[in-house]
Amino acid sequence: MSNILYLAEHREGSFRKPALELASYAHALARQTGGQAIALVLGKVGADQLSRLGSYGTQHILHAAEGSFDPMDNGIWSTAVAEAAIKVSARLVVFSASLQGRAIAPAVAVRLEAGLVAGVNGLPSSMQPLTVERKVYSGKALATVVVHTEKAVMTLSPNTFGLKESSGDAVAEVWTVPTLPSLSFEVLETSRSEGKLLLSEADVVVSAGRGMKGHEHWKPVEDLATVLGAATACSRPVSDEGWRPHGEHVGQTGKIIAPNLYFALGISGAVQHIAGVSSSKVIVAVNKDPEAPIFGAADYGILGDVHTVVPALVEAAKRFKENS
Amino acid sequence: MNFNFTEEQLMIQQAARDFAQRELIKDVIERDEKAEYPTQHVKTMAELGFLGMLVDPRWDGGGMDTVSYVLAMEEISKVDASCSVIMSVNNSLVCYGLEAFGNDVQREKYLKPLARGEKIGAFLLSEPEAGSDATRQHTLAEDKGDYYLVNGTKNWITNGNTAGTYLVIAQTHPEKGHKGINCLIVDRNSEGISVGPHENKMGMRSSDTHSVMFTDVKVPKENRIGEDGFGFKFAMKTLEGGRIGIAAQALGIASGALERAVQYAKERKAFGTVIANHQAIAFKLADMAVKVENARNLCLKAAWLKDQHLPYGVASSYAKYYAAEIAMEVTTQAVQIHGGYGYVKEYHVERLMREAKLTQIYEGTSEIQQIVISRDLLKD
Amino acid sequence: MKILVCMSNVPDTTTKVRFTDGNTRLDAAGIQWIINPWDELALTRALELKDAGAISAVEVINVGPALTEATLRKALAIGADKAWRIDAETADGYQVAQLLAQWLKDQAFDILLAGVESSDYNSSGVGIMLAALAGIPSVSNVSGLSIEGGQVILKREIEGGQQQLKAHGPFLAVVQKGIALEPRIPSMRGIMTARTKPLEVVPAHPVAARTAYQAFSLPQPKGSCRMVDPEQPDELFRLLHEEARVI
Numbered sequence: 001m002s003n004i005l006y007l008a009e010h011r012e013g014s015f016r017k018p019a020l021e022l023a024s025y026a027h028a029l030a031r032q033t034g035g036q037a038i039a040l041v042l043g044k045v046g047a048d049q050l051s052r053l054g055s056y057g058t059q060h061i062l063h064a065a066e067g068s069f070d071p072m073d074n075g076i077w078s079t080a081v082a083e084a085a086i087k088v089s090a091r092l093v094v095f096s097a098s099l100q101g102r103a104i105a106p107a108v109a110v111r112l113e114a115g116l117v118a119g120v121n122g123l124p125s126s127m128q129p130l131t132v133e134r135k136v137y138s139g140k141a142l143a144t145v146v147v148h149t150e151k152a153v154m155t156l157s158p159n160t161f162g163l164k165e166s167s168g169d170a171v172a173e174v175w176t177v178p179t180l181p182s183l184s185f186e187v188l189e190t191s192r193s194e195g196k197l198l199l200s201e202a203d204v205v206v207s208a209g210r211g212m213k214g215h216e217h218w219k220p221v222e223d224l225a226t227v228l229g230a231a232t233a234c235s236r237p238v239s240d241e242g243w244r245p246h247g248e249h250v251g252q253t254g255k256i257i258a259p260n261l262y263f264a265l266g267i268s269g270a271v272q273h274i275a276g277v278s279s280s281k282v283i284v285a286v287n288k289d290p291e292a293p294i295f296g297a298a299d300y301g302i303l304g305d306v307h308t309v310v311p312a313l314v315e316a317a318k319r320f321k322e323n324s
Numbered sequence: 325m326n327f328n329f330t331e332e333q334l335m336i337q338q339a340a341r342d343f344a345q346r347e348l349i350k351d352v353i354e355r356d357e358k359a360e361y362p363t364q365h366v367k368t369m370a371e372l373g374f375l376g377m378l379v380d381p382r383w384d385g386g387g388m389d390t391v392s393y394v395l396a397m398e399e400i401s402k403v404d405a406s407c408s409v410i411m412s413v414n415n416s417l418v419c420y421g422l423e424a425f426g427n428d429v430q431r432e433k434y435l436k437p438l439a440r441g442e443k444i445g446a447f448l449l450s451e452p453e454a455g456s457d458a459t460r461q462h463t464l465a466e467d468k469g470d471y472y473l474v475n476g477t478k479n480w481i482t483n484g485n486t487a488g489t490y491l492v493i494a495q496t497h498p499e500k501g502h503k504g505i506n507c508l509i510v511d512r513n514s515e516g517i518s519v520g521p522h523e524n525k526m527g528m529r530s531s532d533t534h535s536v537m538f539t540d541v542k543v544p545k546e547n548r549i550g551e552d553g554f555g556f557k558f559a560m561k562t563l564e565g566g567r568i569g570i571a572a573q574a575l576g577i578a579s580g581a582l583e584r585a586v587q588y589a590k591e592r593k594a595f596g597t598v599i600a601n602h603q604a605i606a607f608k609l610a611d612m613a614v615k616v617e618n619a620r621n622l623c624l625k626a627a628w629l630k631d632q633h634l635p636y637g638v639a640s641s642y643a644k645y646y647a648a649e650i651a652m653e654v655t656t657q658a659v660q661i662h663g664g665y666g667y668v669k670e671y672h673v674e675r676l677m678r679e680a681k682l683t684q685i686y687e688g689t690s691e692i693q694q695i696v697i698s699r700d701l702l703k704d
Numbered sequence: 705m706k707i708l709v710c711m712s713n714v715p716d717t718t719t720k721v722r723f724t725d726g727n728t729r730l731d732a733a734g735i736q737w738i739i740n741p742w743d744e745l746a747l748t749r750a751l752e753l754k755d756a757g758a759i760s761a762v763e764v765i766n767v768g769p770a771l772t773e774a775t776l777r778k779a780l781a782i783g784a785d786k787a788w789r790i791d792a793e794t795a796d797g798y799q800v801a802q803l804l805a806q807w808l809k810d811q812a813f814d815i816l817l818a819g820v821e822s823s824d825y826n827s828s829g830v831g832i833m834l835a836a837l838a839g840i841p842s843v844s845n846v847s848g849l850s851i852e853g854g855q856v857i858l859k860r861e862i863e864g865g866q867q868q869l870k871a872h873g874p875f876l877a878v879v880q881k882g883i884a885l886e887p888r889i890p891s892m893r894g895i896m897t898a899r900t901k902p903l904e905v906v907p908a909h910p911v912a913a914r915t916a917y918q919a920f921s922l923p924q925p926k927g928s929c930r931m932v933d934p935e936q937p938d939e940l941f942r943l944l945h946e947e948a949r950v951i
Contacts, residue, residue, distance in 0.1 A: 103844030106832035115914035118827040184841030192865030304934035316937035373892025386892025
């Protein structure tokens with residue numbers, strides 16, 4: 001069999017863009033292998049949401065509605081995925097390179113005795129042996145990886161494949177994972193910043209750096225993000241100084257992101273920062289230093305002081321939104 | 325011949341680089357402008373062991389060789405010569421002087437806290453009327469039986485206010501000329517010591533330079549280093565080692581300026597291309613690089629001789645003279661390559677140029693080094 | 705309580721990577737090798753816990769050839785008690801994890817730490833594979849680790865928030881940003897004491913890799929940056945809409 005199993009992650013019962021992108025990817029893989037694209041859904045999800053996977057080419061859904069999948073536990077999740085892979089005789093198991101996907105893909109690979117290729121950025125160039133490209137050296141190079149094993153596990157870098165709709169219906173099968181391990185830790189406290197757009201899911205990210213000169217100057221940055229429906233981010237010095245929370249730090253040692261549009265405001269663009277954002281489709285840089293390396297990585301640049309340019313961008317963005 | 329560094333030497337170089345590029349760089353411009361003493365950085369240097377890195381572990385030092393010291397001094401001086409002069413004076417003058425020529429009681433009491441960096445040392449040789457000519461000491465250390473009574477004024481004293489321990493060069497037997505000079509270990513808190521205002525200097529502005537006045541300061545006899553009359557020889561011997569420190573400092577200032585010039589030349593565009601592509605700039609950089617490399621080799625050679633317990637006095641003069649001269653040239657060229665940007669403080673090179681000037685003057689001017697070198701050449 | 709930190713030896717993060725032998729391997733000429741930044745932060749946190757008296761010992765391990773010993777000795781210089789090197793050249797993360805797992809059988813650690821990824825292969829695989837092979841639980845995305853009254857408290861990032869967990873050893877934590885603020889700089893005393901600390905070299909069992917890096921390439925250089933007049937901010941949005949088509 002040459003089936004493709006993918007883990008369709010959801011947040012409180014609804015699928016976000018990364019899951020739909022992964023569904024599109026799994027469908028494309030299935031067309032290459034001649035098998036089916038099969039989704040595994042862990043936890044309760046309504047039928048209307050499940051049917052969305054069908055419109056991205058998924059033919060079959062294993063829905064493990066029962067079972068303690070929240071909080072997420074590496075052991076529980078990887079057991080569920082591995083059992084599902086065995087059940088559907090999957091040759092390839094794919095995940096989004098999300099917090100969860102990155103966490104469990106290696107364990108699934110071990111259980112299935114499969115080779116692991118993390119962070120692939122497109123379809124394999126060959127299926128036999130599986131040969132696929134991925135970024136290495138924090139985005140400074142690309143590598144072609146060959147998998148020696150029959151089965152393989154891959155994680156897909158977000159926003160590299162895109163959404164590809166396809167007509168079709170997915171058959172959902174309620175499934176119970178035979179034997180799940182117990183939770184390996186105890187949860188003491190969970191805190192979520194409600195309603196906030198996640199950096200990992202945002203199409204547009206507005207990020208600012210040391211050039212802002214202090215946390216008290218962040219208002220225009222947040223305003224621009226609000227107008228554009230963007231998530232906010234920052235460079236390392238900013239989170240180190242405590243101007244913004246650590247969760248907003250993008251760069252080599254922070255989050256690696258790949259939005260469609262990335263604004264770098266008052267960020268000089270050290271290599272470590274570029275490494276975290278270079279997969280963005282379009283980068284806009286605003287900096288008063290014409291020599292700032294960020295201009296070398298940017299598609300559009302504005303030379304000027306962030307304290308005057310950013311407020312002007314907010315107004316321009318408002319005008320743009322009104323007219324479109 | 326072996327030009328390879330040991331793994332440990334490389335680790336020390338990297339440690340100094342990390343400290344300089346992570347910590348010193350943050351406020352170096354501001355401290356220079358405000359002439360502010362780097363209290364926190366000195367504390368960190370003490371914790372990292374840079375302030376007593378050459379001292380034997382028996383006396384609470386780091387037990388590192390002089391080659392490692394040169395590598396560390398270069399890295400720290402690339403960013404901040406004010407910090408590196410504090411380190412150099414403590415290591416190569418005060419700690420070295422006490423370790424090499426003090427007795428065990430003095431080492432136990434004075435060297436240990438200095439090597440740990442809990443106290444900072446100062447070396448008090450220069451006087452208002454005795455700089456290069458150190459034989460003419462006007463500061464008196466009168467022999468009063470069981471103590472010396474010190475009177476006089478010392479000038480341009482690095483760590484003058486912050487030091488806890490002074491090594492004071494003073495005249496006990498004026499009739500014997502330089503053979504009557506002694507070196508005394510003096511506690512900064514002794515009665516009769518007053519410290520002049522912070523000197524408003526051209527460069528190395530955040531190091532703490534003062535004049536120090538002694539009025540009837542009583543110093544116990546046991547605080548004399550070596551035999552009666554050993555002071556001048558002590559000073560000359562100690563300064564030989566000190567020259568390696570300042571040579572490495574000058575090297576660091578030059579190589580810091582070179583790095584910045586190379587970086588700038590690769591980024592700045594003029595006439596449609598980065599200025600590094602213009603031969604006028606590229607050849608300047610080549611000349612600067614060769615000078616820096618020569619200075620580095622001279623510093624390492626002197627350090628290596630010292631580590632091998634071979635005579636290194638003249639070699640350290642070669643290193644100090646050359647490194648100081650090229651530091652001036654290289655920093656001046658670095659400012660030139662930066663153009664207008666080089667003349668403003670944000671780009672660091674103007675500060676490096678001001679710092680370079682001092683390396684030609686202190687711990688033996690370039691002319692004094694020429695004397696040492698030429699006398700050695702011309703001796704029979 | 706004892707902590708083991710799994711370390712990877714990687715090119716300095718500012719390195720301009722180049723490839724050689726028909727683009728099949730990294731050109732190592734002139735490369736400065738460092739402790740993988742995330743592993744270094746893991747080590748930093750482990751040492752902080754040791755300084756606080758919460759744990760008794762910190763050991764580090766690396767799978768690699770002799771040239772990686774420099775970074776192991778740096779780990780000793782900043783405070784690790786013992787270093788291990790499994791002597792092998794490896795082709796993929798699975799091989800590394802297998803070698804570690806085999807070695808781990810005869811060891812007793814309460815907490816194993818691994819950085820979220822290595823800055824060269826960025827696979828985030830070794831830590832989790834090691835836990836899976838060794839049959840111990842793992843927690844990922846860990847940004848905080850503390851020990852209070854013998855209880856291990858972890859802070860981990862979840863989509864859109866944070867979670868505090870109580871973990872029971874032995875377990876492996878994959879740590880990321882936030883676990884420690886800044887790596888330590890070795891002190892002269894630390895470098896000196898590292899001379900006498902144990903660095904044990906362990907022979908490797910044969911393990912086959914499951915993947916191979918066939919070829920490397922450099923990404924296409926980005927086209928030049930189009931400058932927009934700061935006085936014409938509307939022009940930027942027009943370009944983003946009409947030319948780049950991202951809004």
